[in-house]
Amino acid sequence: MGIEYDGSEFSGWQRLNKRGTPERRHEPTVQAAVEGALSFVAGGPVDVVCAGRTDAGVHASAQVVHFDGPAGREPRSWVLGASSRLPPSVCVRWCVPVTDDFHARFSARARRYRYSILNRPVRPALQRQYLSWERRALDAGAMHRAAQALVGEHDFSAFRTVHCQAPHPRRQLHEIRVIRDGEVVAVEVQANAFLHHMVRNIVGSLLLVGRGEHSESWVGELLAGRDRTVAGPTAPSAGLVFLGPRYPAQWGLPVEVELAEAAP
Template sequence: MPLRRYAMAIEYDGGEFSGWQRLTKHGEPDREGAPTLQGAVEDALGFVAGRPTEVVCAGRTDAGVHASMQVVHFDGPANRDPRGWVLGATSQLPPAICARWCVPVADDFHARFSARARRYRYSILNRPVRPALRRQYLSWERRPLDADAMHRAAQALLGENDFSAFRTVHCQAPHARRELQFISVTRSGDIVDVEVQANAFLHHMVRNIVGSLLPVGRGERPEAWIGQLLAGRDRTVAGPTAPSAGLVFLGPRYPAECGLPAEVTL
């Protein structure tokens, strides 16, 4: 049966998974006690396709990180209706994962390499008492935060820079240069949101940026400190990595010619 390429949007709660990337070879089951999001999605699509199906994602997320709009591509039977892929895959996925939409794309479309930007949101509950509701989607900071100071400090990161100060030692990227296109820190009641968009991200880059903005928000560091960290390129003097629970991948952004829904189009 002829195959064609599809793009699919996936929404997931990453709390019960060991991250996106499958830890075993394609076609092998996930390791016991270490389920992956990629493994679950490939198993579901393989059931619908009636054949082993491999997916490629726009951006791999770590254990405990969530996504409202992960985009993947896969090659499946050309006679399948996109709605059938969405409903069929979701019926086979665990409750923490669902498919949101599926569209046919050109054979050269690549979920990772065709993307021109990626966007994340990190949410912090800023109050004296830890959260009970929505706790799996919130980080917690009991000390008062000055969100305006954090926002002003964060603007020093805009543009194409070497983000060595904000990458994990385990990062496998060949270089640390990234283009940070947008960053904002806003408050709504007790919630402080940090939204970031870049052409690509380093391993733990968003969580390390947040971890360095928190001392600024608490008044322990001046606003100029963030720019100094960027220029110094020394991870050991930057803030700690913020917890994974507050991080949501809002999705990639693609050129209009890719023909994807507006919510992932530049």
């Protein structure tokens, strides 16, 4: 199942309470909302497994989950039935049957994110929940060139939060691009997996390069130094969108979550 959500009003993806108990006060999660909607359609408890957890305030255009549901329901029934029980900030975009050996997390070969920055002197009014804001001029070209030092398999300790629970800091970053479209500077990044706050920490450092406070070579130096305390600050969550995982074509999923031929 492919799910789209605005994360502004949620405390992240992951359910904070035990299954079947009320959510913590003022801490709604996307997972709890989705499971509640699917359970209504199924007529019984449904637990979902997602491709990648998102933090509070982070959005997703194609989060992928898998679940075991009762036989006999068509994909269209799941899509319409679940969406009718979800808040306006969450919808089910598509649903397809898969074989028992598919796993939303472990079958994925990559994940992709986009971070969007409004670069102008005045803060945004429209689309503000989907944009970070930087009033000082950014050199997107310098940011892009600096970011290329991150491509490949590396120890990303310099861009890992102290709260990260991953067993090791090595990740393979397939691609990173920094592009400007008018007043918006976007950072798009794809890797086999990400550490906690890794994308936002990378963006925070690239912003310092874009503002001219550090040279383009600085990002590579940070990577080699593996010291989070000397890297840039964590960028705000509002600008980050999870574009979704990427799977081999064998699973027959929609093309937006299919692994491109050129990707590792």
